[in-house]
Amino acid sequence: MKTEEIAQLQKEHLMPTYAPGIALVEGSGTSVWDAEGKEYLDFVSGIAVTNIGHCHPKMVHAVQDQVETLVHVSNLYYNEKQPVLAKSLAEHSGLPGAKCFFCNSGAEANEGLIKLARLWGSKHGKYEIVTMRQSFHGRTLATLTATGQDKVQIGFGPLPEGFVYANFNDIQSIEDAIGSKTAAVLVEALQGEGGVIPSEPEFLPALRKLCDEKGILLLCDEVQCGMGRTGKWFGFQNYDVVPDAFSLAKGLGNGFPIGAIVAGETLSDIFQPGHHATTFGGTPLACSAAQAVIDVIEEEELLANTMIMGAYFVEGLCEIAMKHKKWIAGVRGLGLLLGLVLDVPAAPLQKKLQEKGMLALATAGNVIRLLPPLTVSQEEIDKALKLIGEACVELHDEMAAQSPNPCQCGMGE
């Protein structure tokens, strides 16, 4: 089918929750192809999902082998893939005595994390969770309430009780939000959806200290910044901080749906039989996919590649930003979770890049989020930088032509 036909069929039969423009039919490594055969450099990676690239042979083989052996049995029975994967995640996490619970998505992992914190606090009447403004935690009722953004909440009330908001990177604001009913603080080490905003160096250590003083839990949402995306296995490891528990999904299965809660010793035995469950969580098939992802990250030394390529990419992006100081504010992020921060809306630049054969993501209004796979090569970064540079020059010229005052570029927010 051609794009037009697919779009028409979708319009008739799918709820319009998304507004896609192109139809993608094939992927390999950092490349994807649309229904007309046009190739794109994929710097979205399914929003930080396909971290080892599209159709990585190791994952393809792992899934193929497993699908022929055993797909699903129910968690009423042992399946050896689960404890092996859990052991590996626990070891990489650095959380003492860590144990895992597997589920199917980021929202489901965070929902479980919230339940875990509430059950832990229930003996002492503590149930409130402090979350951050501009955060993102998912679209179920509890997780959209945890998400500190009106745009995901409007129209869905009444919202569940027990969520209190504070400002990210503002320890005083969190301290003010903590009360006698607070069970936990939930943060992203780096806010992805909120605009690629990393924790400031002193913020997470200060938050860990504050939670310890108050006797409450520190929970991290690692759904986007986990699994090597920031150059460490998990985002909080950039700050030498150990949370009480964290959630995973996105990059964990490289596109095969799987989420997880990883909990340290305080929380590892709180859920007992009957407290929490899932039909599909941690199937042999899902765990095989995730195990292949971990093996590839280790074997191909992708954490190192993420650091090296991230630094190289930032350097090139900064050069572009310098050339367009009037409307590009700068570059921020960690590893290969990067944001080109504009002083104008990001959508026109995203569109221009797509026309040129590169996928990037406009986020938080004025940020271009750049998420190449962790396998990305220097040649691919060079290609991306060339396309971004060209797109910026064209956009600059268009803005200058439209504006009576070239200094404002005619596109202020």
Ligand SMILES: *Cc1c(COP(=O)(O)O)cnc(C)c1O
């Ligand atoms: C994407 C995301 C989620 C939600 O994950 P889903 O799999 O879409 O439910 C939660 N938290 C963060 C930080 C995310 O980026």
